[in-house]
Amino acid sequence: MEDLSEVYKSYADEVKRFLICLTSNVDLAEELTQETFYQAVKSIHRYNGEYKMSVWLCQIAKHTYYNYLKKVKNADHLSVENLMQKGVDIPSSKEQPDVEMVRRNTLISIHKEIHLLKEPYREIFLLRTSIQLSFKEIGEVFDKSENWARVSYYRAKLKLAERIDGNEL
Template structure:
């Protein structure tokens, strides 16, 4: 078995990137990455080598994120008014050049559409496009077949294509 620090060095960036795609929040992704590796250390005895280490870690990361969401549901979310009362500044569009504003709006629109997909479609789409996992690896993460991953990815692409007119972006 590889040394735990070597595992962290080898896979931390991949896990963090996966979590950034899921959460759309770099700070949260960093926090969840740390929690993922903590959970991995606690359960390293259960890793049997049947799948790649990165797949196993992404499974843990996914469950760590789900646990975070469950906790967040219990907590009340801050309203925009509360944020303004606390002095949180909302950036002005005047501060951004027009070209960058268009690019940003395009990325935001695309990101919103990806995150409006149902959960399995969204996760599979992000695993395939962002981390470039194979369909076999994606199937392993979800305890499903490679064919299931292919079909679900194809359906996710169709849903996105229905929602997005690339000429508008």
Template sequence: MEDLSEIYKSYADEVKHFLICLTSDVDLAEELTQETFYQAVKSIQRYNGECKMSVWLCQIAKHTYYNYLKKANQINQMSVENMMEMGVDIPSNTIVPDVAIAQRNTLISIHKEIHLLKEPYREIFLLRTSINLSFKEIGEIFDKSENWARVTYYRAKLKLAERIDLNEL
């Protein structure tokens, strides 16, 4: 039991930071961090030491987040369908709110553009820049090569640079 608490103390902040980058929601990231470690405890026998513990935990965190999104999407879809079945008229702007912000500072703009990148570009960019994972570690998370991670990160940077340049015109 002491080993598990040491693992939590050593890696909880890193996992939480990774999840904050994925979710942009501190409260959700904290909740998912707890779920990640719960899942890790349940499957600790599957950790074979081939990758760093932090990489293994980030893989679990990523899958935990994806599972959360699937469940949230199902609940939202069911709620909208139930309301429609009951005859409630749902305007399209209530499902996807139109958020208009007149002025944004540079960091918020860049952060938003990062989150508009398609997967796996967004996640690889965040893994590399936010928690400073090596390309080898990123490749391990995706079950790909170090070279694949390096090339994908480079492409993510190009896509991000294009988006930022287009928005400044």
């Protein structure tokens, strides 16, 4: 087994990118990344090498995010300020503010549409586009075949295209 600090150095950015796509919140993604690696250290004895380390860590990250959602739902005390803070941090360009504003609004609209996809399509789309997992690895995450992952990703793209065309971004 690799040294745990090396595992963190190698995979933290990938896990964080995956969580940013799931949460749409950079700060929350950073917090969940830390929790993911904490959970990985606690359960490292269960890693058998059957899947790539990145796939295993993304599975833990996914479950960590789902647990977070359960806690938030049970707490049921999100303030308006917290809801307003959610969103994608996209740097702005001072050279072309109008172009940057259109780009930002388009990216946010697309991101919203991605998050409106039903599961497993949303997660498959994010795994493929955000951390570039292969179809074989996506199949492994869901305990399905590589072909299932290909077909599901294709369907996710079609559903997303329908949503975007319907909303005329």
